[in-house]
Amino acid sequence: MDIYQQLQQAGSTGATAGEIGEALQIDRSTASRYLNDLVKANRVVKISGKPVKYTIQQPEQTELVDRHVIGAGESLQPLLETGMAAFLYPSRPLPILLTGETGTGKSYLAEKLSNMAIENAGGSGDRPFVAFNCADYAQNPELLVGQIFGIKEGAFTGANEDKTGLVEQADGGILFLDEIHRLPPSGQEMLFYLMDKGVYHRLGEATRERHADIALIGATTEDSETYLLSTLLRRFSVKLAVPPLRDRTAAERQELMDHFLTEEAAKMNARLSIEDDCREAFLTYDCPGNIGQLKSDIQIACAHAYLRYLNKEVDQVLVKLEDFPENNLAQTMSGSRNKSSRAIETRDLTTEPIRLFPNIYQRLDHTQNKDEGQLQKVVLDYIRELAERYKQPALSRDSWQQLIDDDLVEVLQDSAGNLNTILPFKISKSQLYVIGLHLQNYRNHLRANVKKEPIPVVVHPNAVYRQAVNHLASQLQQEIGLHLPQEEIELLAHFLTPEQPTTSGLPVEQELAVILVTHGESTASSMAEVTNYLLGNNVIHAVDMPLNQSAEETYERVKQTINRMIGVHGVLLLVDIGSLITMGDTIQHELNVPIKTLSSVNLPMVLEAGRQSLTSEQTLDGMYHQARNAMVTFMEEDQRQTGPQKKRLIATVCFTGEGAAQLLESWLENQLSAADEDVLIRSVRIDPATKDTSVLTGLKDYYDVIAIIGTVPVSIEGVPYIPAWELLQTEGISRMHKLLEITRRTAVPQLNEHVTKDEIYGLVIQGLQEIAIYINPKVLADLLQEHIPRIRDHYDWDSNRELGMWMHIGSLIDRMMATLLQQNNDHFLSSFPLDHQTVISVQEQQIWQPLFDRLQQTFSIEWTDNIKRELVKLSR
Numbered sequence: 001m002d003i004y005q006q007l008q009q010a011g012s013t014g015a016t017a018g019e020i021g022e023a024l025q026i027d028r029s030t031a032s033r034y035l036n037d038l039v040k041a042n043r044v045v046k047i048s049g050k051p052v053k054y055t056i057q058q059p060e061q062t063e064l065v066d067r068h069v070i071g072a073g074e075s076l077q078p079l080l081e082t083g084m085a086a087f088l089y090p091s092r093p094l095p096i097l098l099t100g101e102t103g104t105g106k107s108y109l110a111e112k113l114s115n116m117a118i119e120n121a122g123g124s125g126d127r128p129f130v131a132f133n134c135a136d137y138a139q140n141p142e143l144l145v146g147q148i149f150g151i152k153e154g155a156f157t158g159a160n161e162d163k164t165g166l167v168e169q170a171d172g173g174i175l176f177l178d179e180i181h182r183l184p185p186s187g188q189e190m191l192f193y194l195m196d197k198g199v200y201h202r203l204g205e206a207t208r209e210r211h212a213d214i215a216l217i218g219a220t221t222e223d224s225e226t227y228l229l230s231t232l233l234r235r236f237s238v239k240l241a242v243p244p245l246r247d248r249t250a251a252e253r254q255e256l257m258d259h260f261l262t263e264e265a266a267k268m269n270a271r272l273s274i275e276d277d278c279r280e281a282f283l284t285y286d287c288p289g290n291i292g293q294l295k296s297d298i299q300i301a302c303a304h305a306y307l308r309y310l311n312k313e314v315d316q317v318l319v320k321l322e323d324f325p326e327n328n329l330a331q332t333m334s335g336s337r338n339k340s341s342r343a344i345e346t347r348d349l350t351t352e353p354i355r356l357f358p359n360i361y362q363r364l365d366h367t368q369n370k371d372e373g374q375l376q377k378v379v380l381d382y383i384r385e386l387a388e389r390y391k392q393p394a395l396s397r398d399s400w401q402q403l404i405d406d407d408l409v410e411v412l413q414d415s416a417g418n419l420n421t422i423l424p425f426k427i428s429k430s431q432l433y434v435i436g437l438h439l440q441n442y443r444n445h446l447r448a449n450v451k452k453e454p455i456p457v458v459v460h461p462n463a464v465y466r467q468a469v470n471h472l473a474s475q476l477q478q479e480i481g482l483h484l485p486q487e488e489i490e491l492l493a494h495f496l497t498p499e500q501p502t503t504s505g506l507p508v509e510q511e512l513a514v515i516l517v518t519h520g521e522s523t524a525s526s527m528a529e530v531t532n533y534l535l536g537n538n539v540i541h542a543v544d545m546p547l548n549q550s551a552e553e554t555y556e557r558v559k560q561t562i563n564r565m566i567g568v569h570g571v572l573l574l575v576d577i578g579s580l581i582t583m584g585d586t587i588q589h590e591l592n593v594p595i596k597t598l599s600s601v602n603l604p605m606v607l608e609a610g611r612q613s614l615t616s617e618q619t620l621d622g623m624y625h626q627a628r629n630a631m632v633t634f635m636e637e638d639q640r641q642t643g644p645q646k647k648r649l650i651a652t653v654c655f656t657g658e659g660a661a662q663l664l665e666s667w668l669e670n671q672l673s674a675a676d677e678d679v680l681i682r683s684v685r686i687d688p689a690t691k692d693t694s695v696l697t698g699l700k701d702y703y704d705v706i707a708i709i710g711t712v713p714v715s716i717e718g719v720p721y722i723p724a725w726e727l728l729q730t731e732g733i734s735r736m737h738k739l740l741e742i743t744r745r746t747a748v749p750q751l752n753e754h755v756t757k758d759e760i761y762g763l764v765i766q767g768l769q770e771i772a773i774y775i776n777p778k779v780l781a782d783l784l785q786e787h788i789p790r791i792r793d794h795y796d797w798d799s800n801r802e803l804g805m806w807m808h809i810g811s812l813i814d815r816m817m818a819t820l821l822q823q824n825n826d827h828f829l830s831s832f833p834l835d836h837q838t839v840i841s842v843q844e845q846q847i848w849q850p851l852f853d854r855l856q857q858t859f860s861i862e863w864t865d866n867i868k869r870e871l872v873k874l875s876r
C-alpha cells in the first residue's frame with residue numbers, strides 16, 4: 001500500500017507523517033518527504049496545526065472548477081461547485097437557472113460553467129454551447145419560440161423556408177437561454193416538455209416529433225416565481241443566485257477592475273496605466289449595473305484616455321480621474337444623495353458608447369490575410385457593427401461630445417438639413433452619430449500619422465448616397481479643412497444606405513427591375529402590393545403619380561428609384577398611358593441603363609413581369625415579351641369569354657396580415673379537398689386606420705373571391721365574410737365547405753366525413769399544432785379529454801360538434817394568451833359583444849367551472865363573464 005492509499009483510508013480527518021510512517025513501516029522523515037511531494041503535485045493538502053496533518057485533495061474541488069473565474073475561490077465558489085455538480089450529474093445533466101441583477105455575470109458564468117463541463121467531459125468540439133438572449137425577440141413571441149424550436153415553412157408570414165432551431169443546434173450539448181422569462185407561456189411549456197421528455201416540435205409542424213438531448217441553463221433578472229410557469233420553474237432542479245457587485249469582496253472588485261484594464265490595454269496595443277485617485281473612484285463608487293457597468297465604465301474611461309493619447313498630448317495611455325464617467329464622479333462625491341435618479345442617468349449615458357468604438361484602420365492593420373474577400377469582410381463587419389451598436393437614437397449631446405471632436409459635431413449637425421434635401425428619407429440622429437464616429441476614427445488615424453492602408457471598396461453604394469456624402473465632404477473641407485479621399489466617401493455612403501450590408505448578404509442585387517408608373521394617388525402602389533404579395537417578393541417598384549404631381553417630378557422619382565438599385569442591368573417600365581413611353585428613353589440615355597416600356601398596364605402584365613424578373617438568366621427583352629403576351633392573352637380571353645375561368649381565392653384578413661390571418665391560411669389549406677386544387681388562400685392586411693379594402697377589390701378583378709375570413713369584419717360586394725371564430729365551429733366549417741362546393745367547376749360528391757369520438761383527441765392536437773402559437777396542444781387536449789365528457793353529455797353533442805367545440809376552446813385560449821402577452825386586451829375583449837341575456841344555469845355553472853378553473857391555472861388566462869357566456873351559449 002502506498003502513502004496516497006493510506007491517506008485515503010484516513011479520510012477527511014487526515015493523518016500525520018508519523019502516523020503514516022508507522023502504518024507503512026517507514027521512518028517519519030521519509031514519509032514526510034513523500035507527503036510533501038504529493039502536496040506539490042496538488043494531490044494532497046496540508047492541514048495546518050500542531051502536529052501538521054495531511055489529507056487527500058478532493059478532486060472535484062481542484063480540477064473541475066476553473067480558478068481563472070474571478071471570485072472562483074471566494075464569493076462564487078459555492079455557486080460554481082453546485083453548478084459543476086449539476087452538470088456532471090450521473091446519466092443526465094440537471095437544468096440550471098441563474099438568477100441575479102443585471103450585469104452580475106450570469107451569461108459569463110453560464111459560458112464558463114459550460115466550458116468547464118465540456119472540458120471535463122473530454123473537451124471535445126462536438127458538444128456545442130449555444131447561447132441566446134430571449135430579449136432580442138421579446139417584441140415577437142412567435143418568432144422567439146420559432147428561433148428556439150425551429151420553424152416549419154409557412155408557419156407564419158415570412159416563414160419562407162424550414163428553419164432549424166437552437167434546440168437542434170445544441171443537441172448533445174448545452175443551450176443557454178438568457179432572459180428566459182421573456183418566453184411566452186407556450187414556449188415555456190414547450191421547453192418544459194423538452195426537458196421532461198427530450199421531445200419537441202418545430203413551430204407550425206403538425207405531426208413530426210423531434211428529439212434532442214440538451215443540458216439547459218436559463219438566466220433571468222426577474223423574480224422567477226412570478227415570471228416563469230411553475231411547471232417550468234420546478235423543472236430547474238438547481239437554482240443559483242449570482243451575487244451583486246456590492247456583495248462581492250473588495251479583493252474581487254479590485255481583481256475585476258485590473259482584469260478589465262488589462263483587456264483594454266491589449267486592444268490599444270499601448271502602455272496603459274491609471275492614476276490612483278481614479279482607481280480609488282472605480283473601487284468605491286456605487287455601481288447599480290454591477291460588473292457589466294463596471295466594465296463599461298472602465299471602457300469609457302479608457303476610451304477617453306486613448307483619444308488623448310492619439311491626439312498626441314501624452315506619450316502613454318493614462319487613465320485620469322477626469323476620465324471617470326462624470327455622473328458617477330458626481331455620485332461618488334455627493335455620497336448617496338439623489339441616488340436613484342443619478343443611477344438612471346448613468347445608465348443612459350453608458351448604454352451607448354460602452355466600448356472603444358470599432359476602429360477600421362486598426363482592424364485592417366491587424367488583418368493577416370489581406371485577400372480581397374477578407375478585407376471586404378472586415379469593412380462590412382465594421383459598418384454593420386458601428387451601425388448596430390449605435391442604432392438607438394436617444395443619444396444626448398453629451399455622449400456625442402464624449403467621443404467626437406466638437407468641430408466635427410458642429411459640421412455634422414449643420415449638414416443634416418442639406419443631406420435631407422438630397423436623400424430620399426430624413427437622416428436619423430443615429431446615422432449622423434455613426435458617421436461622426438467614423439470620421440473621428442479617420443481623424444485620429446490621420447493624426448497618429450502611421451502608414452495608412454486604403455479602405456477597400458466593398459460595393460459601390462448607389463448614386464444618391466454618394467451624392468449626399470460628397471456634399472458632406474465639401475462642407476468638412478470648407479469648414480474644418482478635413483479632406484476625405486474617394487474611398488472614405490464610398491464607405492460613408494454605406495452608412496446612409498437604409499439596409500446595411502451584411503457579410504452574408506450584400507444589398508440585394510436585382511439585375512432586372514420592374515417599375516410601375518401610373519396616374520392616381522395609389523394605383524401603382526396597390527397593384528405592386530398585390531403582386532409583391534402574391535409573388536412573395538418585393539419585385540415591383542411603384543411610382544404613383546397623384547394628379548397634382550408634375551411630369552418632371554415623376555421623372556425625377558423614377559430616376560431616383562433606379563439610382564437606388566444596386567447592380568441593375570435592365571429596367572422594364574410599366575406605365576398606364578402611352579405618353580409616358582418617352583420617359584423610359586430619356587432616362588435610358590441619362591443613366592445609361594437599358595429600359596423598355598410597356599403601356600396600358602394591367603395586373604396580369606404586372607404579375608408576369610414580376611415573375612419573369614425573378615427567373616434567373618432572363619433578359620430584358622424576354623421579360624418584355626412575356627409580360628406583353630400576358631396582357632394580350634388576358635384581353636383576348638376577356639373578349640371571347642370562353643377562356644378558363646378565374647381561379648378561386650379565399651382571402652384571410654386581419655390588421656397585421658400576419659398573426660391570425662396567417663394561421664387561418666395554413667389551417668384552411670388543410671381543409672381543402674382534391675376538388676379544390678384551384679383555390680388560392682391569401683392573407684391580406686387591412687390597415688386599422690383606414691380600413692381600406694382596395695387590395696381585396698383589386699383581387700376580385702382577377703380572381704373569383706369566394707370568401708373573406710378573418711378577425712376584421714370586411715364587406716366587399718358579393719363576397720361572404722366568415723368571422724374566424726365561427727369557422728372554428730362545426731357550423732362555420734360546414735358553411736365554408738358549402739361555399740367551396742357551390743363554387744366548384746365540376747360537381748363532386750360531398751365528402752361526408754364523420755369523426756368518431758376516439759379520433760377527436762388526435763385531430764385536435766393535430767389541428768391546434770397548425771394554428772395555435774401559445775398553447776401546447778397536447779397539454780390542452782389532455783385537459784379537455786378530462787373535462788369535456790361531462791359537458792358533452794350535458795348538451796348531447798355528436799362527435800362533429802364536439803370536435804368543433806374542442807377546436808373552438810383551443811383557439812380561444814390561444815387567442816387569450818396572445819392578447820394578454822401583447823397587451824392589447826381591450827381590442828380582444830371588445831370582440832365579444834356585451835351579452836346580458838344569456839343566463840348560465842346553476843347546473844351549467846357546475847359542469848363548466850372545473851374546466852374554467854383548470855384552464856385559468858394552466859395557461860394563466862383571465863376569464864371574463866362575457867367570454868364565459870359566449871362559450872356556454874355556443875355549446876347549447
Ligand SMILES: Nc1ncnc2c1ncn2[C@@H]1O[C@H](COP(=O)(O)OP(=O)(O)OP(=O)(O)O)[C@@H](O)[C@H]1O
Binds near residue numbers: 071219293
Ligand atoms: N467574473 C467575471 N470575470 C470577468 N468578467 C466578468 C465576470 N463576470 C462578469 N463579467 C463581465 O461583465 C459583463 C456583464 O456580465 P454578463 O453579461 O454575464 O451579466 P448578466 O448578469 O448576464 O447581465 P444581464 O442580466 O444584463 O444580461 C460581461 O462583459 C462579462 O464578460
